[in-house]
Amino acid sequence: MEGSARILVVDDEEIVLDSCTEILRGEGYQLATASDGARGLALVKAFRPDIVVVDLKMPGLSGFEVLERIRETDPTVVAIVITGYATVSSAVEAMKKGAYDFLPKPFTPEEFRLIIRRGVEKRSLVLETIALRRERDLLREHFAAIVSHELKAPLAAIQQNVFVLEQQLATAAPDLRERLGRVKARMADLLQMVDTWRKGVSIDIDAIKTHLAPVSVRVPIDKAVESALVYATRKGVTIEVAVPEPSPRVLGDQGTLTEALVNILGNAVKFSRDGGRIEVTAEVRDDDVRLAVADHGVGIAPDDLPRVFEAFYTQPGAAGERGSGLGLAVSRRIVEAHGGGITVQSTPGQGSTFVITLPALGGDGPGAEGPEAEPLAASAKDGPR
């Protein structure tokens, strides 16, 4: 709180206003008083107090009503009620209406000073929390922007020139081309990692939830496969897709669903041995759409299985590839935001199967008019953790 705290006392008894003023004199607060609820509320707007001390029992607007209106005007104001008839029930009622604390009459100057001091502390915390939250959101946005532009732009420029160099060295000695190939591959990894980080940081779960629309799972599957193809081809890994016709549909966000699949597919390629095979399948089972990505790679040790969806958990790939440790964590967040779940089964040495389960959307509805988000809430708890 910048400067001294502003305190407003609302009480119909002049003696209370006077004594409160007297008690707080010299404590370094700015003080305002009002002799009824209506004047008090006017001052809440004009004086913008940090703390409002309000008598519950007043003619005209009651303390309760004043409390309620303060909530509506500015819920961050710390309200303290004075209870004339020292009944716990009215104090409890006031606290339910959002009062921070209560002070039974009669009170001593020390009690009053103490409760004000605590209220001021509370107010500082409230304001600090708001400021920190805002800062966190800003940082998240800025970080995403910085990572995406400031970091990615130079990498893209480097890689673009590597591409050219590769063309120009097409007839150069094999070891030279091989070395350049390494540069290019690692640069591609780095670009991929930056992308994953940025998405991990900037994915806004609430935004996903509010942007759900009917999606044929075929679309994100195809986009994800297309995206993974470069890496897969580099490792000689083939990706086979089997999706029934017509494609099962879910209520989802196509962009982030694609992202979730890209991470899982990228992972499958990473843990596939050279020349391996990956199967991507979709099927409707009961009321769910199951999207499975199965690889026949190195697999995951049983001890590590529970940790694969944790952020920053990472294992080197079949060819020693390094990841950001964020991909699967991001995938899980996305899938859960869709009211679904993600599981993994694995046999070391034989491969892993990741299964995304999403609530199915009736496929034969007319056009793209899907039902509202209602089924999501029902199935959210079914999502395996």
Place this chain on the structure above:
Amino acid sequence: MSERKRLMIIDDDPDFVAGIRAILDGAGYDTEVAYNPKDGFAALKARPHDLLLLDIMMGRGAEGVMMARKLRKDPVLKDLPVLIITGIREQIAFMFPGQAVHPNFVPLNELIEKPVEPDLLLERVRALLKAAETRGQPVA
């Protein structure tokens, strides 16, 4: 190609431009570069071009978007094919070629992400130039 096609590149990153320019020059295109939208627009007005390769994040923000909007309002330049090359696809994620245009964005022909593989770049450039030709529109 009966005559060399003239391509305009507007991008504020000289190193990236050097990369794509080498690819385009190598494929026999005439390339011209502007490192900011203002110079780029002036150059487009001054001489006819067959295609514009446009960066999005320039200067203090998405100046490329403003640039593309301005082009679409220009009576002469509105039909100029535009290939957007952007660092961050998601910022304009709602825009995919051939689909309805995001209300806050601009109509444009194609969008590819940086860095761009030489073959992909040349393929897209070729396709856009061909599409412009078959439209039969004498490009600005």
